[in-house]
Amino acid sequence: MKALQIAGGRRLSGDISVSGAKNAALPALSASLLTTGRVVLHRIPNVVDIRTMSRLIENIGATVATDSGTCCIEAGNDLEPIAPYELVKTMRASSLVLGPLAARCGRARVSLPGGCAIGSRPIDMHLEGLRSLGATIRQDLGYIEAIAPKGGLTGGRISFRRPTVTGTEDMLMAAVLAKGESVLVNAAREPEVVDLANLLRKMGACIEGDGTSTIRVEGVDSLGGAEHSIIPDRIETGTYLIAGAMLGGELRIRDVLPDHLRPVIAKMKQAGSEIEIRDATTLVVRNNRPLVSVDVTTREHPGFPTDMQAQFMALMTQAGGVSNIVETVFENRFMHAPELRRMGANIDIDGNLAVVRGKTQLTGTDVMASDLRASACLVLAGLAAQGRTVVHRIYHLQRGYERLTEKLTGVGASIKIIDV
Ligand code: UD1
Secondary structure: OEEEEEEOOOOEEEEEEOOEOHHHHHHHHHHHHHOOOEEEEEOOOOOHHHHHHHHHHHHHOOEEEEEOOEEEEEOOOOOOOEEOHHHHOOOHHHHHHHHHHHHHHOEEEEEOOOOEOOEOOOOHHHHHHHHHOOOEEEEEOOEEEEEOOOOOOEOOEEEOOOOOHHHHHHHHHHHOOOEOEEEEEOOOOOHHHHHHHHHHHHOOOEEEOEOEOEEEEEOOOOOOOEEEEOOEOHHHHHHHHHHHHHHEEEEEEEOOOHHHHHHHHHHHHHOOOEEEEEEOOEEEEEOOOOEEOOOEEEOOOOOEOHHHHHHHHHHHOOEEEEEEEEOOOOOOOOOHHHHHHHOOOEEEEEOOEEEEEEOOOOEOOEEEOOOHHHHHHHHHHHHHOEOEEEEEOOHHHHHHOOOHHHHHHHOOOEEEEEEO
16 A cells, blocks of 8 residues: 655745646546537646546547647547446546536436545435436436436526535536526536636537526537636645645745635635735745634635635644634535544544644654545645654545645655555
């Protein structure tokens, strides 16, 4: 098994370049199933989840050619609209093929995802959405089957019980080929949804209102190929911002879109971090003064992202005072807290509230990663800790952070992959 070994306490200075957003690349790959045309996607991060999605769409019948961050996808006429358990079980975002396949092939058979570390994470809103577009939903043998009516999906009103990111993306991809107008109400406003809408528009789709909670789509008969560059990963950016706030001499984080980080930057500044927006694509962070504790509640965009909650908890262990961290998006997303406690943090959990009392000196030890962002939190804690930290189960990190060890080593960290 592979693990990450970190020798803590090194100051971090220099430049880190951020990769394309995994969570924007996943729906973009899936959107390529909507056309026989060639879809060329730049800035695709080389991480495990992307390789899983590529395998999934190849399994469906598309050809995928990848070369240094650029993916060329062609989904000809011979598609088998099935997402098997073997692939879905490793990545919940596989449900992103439901909408495009139901729209393009009139049928989609997708294995039901199982539970995962951060809660039960159902896909009921994806299914409800497809029903609103006229599909019939059946379930058998652990699979969900969506079947469009004879003439294909028809436009409709999809009202989400709560904003869902992949649910909104999935329904957007279904609606673009449905007959007539669709309205997505209480839609997710995340930048990744907007990036998908931008790609779909380049492919010929008619979409308005993405980035707001009401999205209108006028279905078209067919879509064509397109070329598109994926947005920078705002969660990777935020993770390195926190690394800089904990240990930065001067850490320059390049190829970013600072606007997508607004809620994170605001909270970090409130905690005393020195962050400068140097230009349209560069953020600079320094650790010049003692940090103070601040409270954080995770919310859908433009609120504080749940995908930054774990990393922010690591930061708060280094801030003076009491920080209340409330998780409202997922039901069970504090798995990193007991691991941080093993490193010396003072954290109490009560339901969806974590109370972090700082500042504590963290000390290195063996810790276990439970999900992608929890792993990032433990890496941050390890960078700040005294002595040696070994983060086990790093396959979680490899799902979503491209060249993490190289990027951190490049700015002075001592971090390497070891066999355990
Ligand atoms: C996406 C992101 C993930 C991020 C999350 C919230 C991708 C690939 N993943 O996940 O990194 O943490 O948004 O920002 O983009 N829910 C239901 N029924 C559904 C769908 C969701 O009850 O049909 C619930 C979920 O359990 C959760 C909440 O809605 O409590 C929001 O989840 P959602 O936005 O759908 O998360 P994902 O799209 O899976």
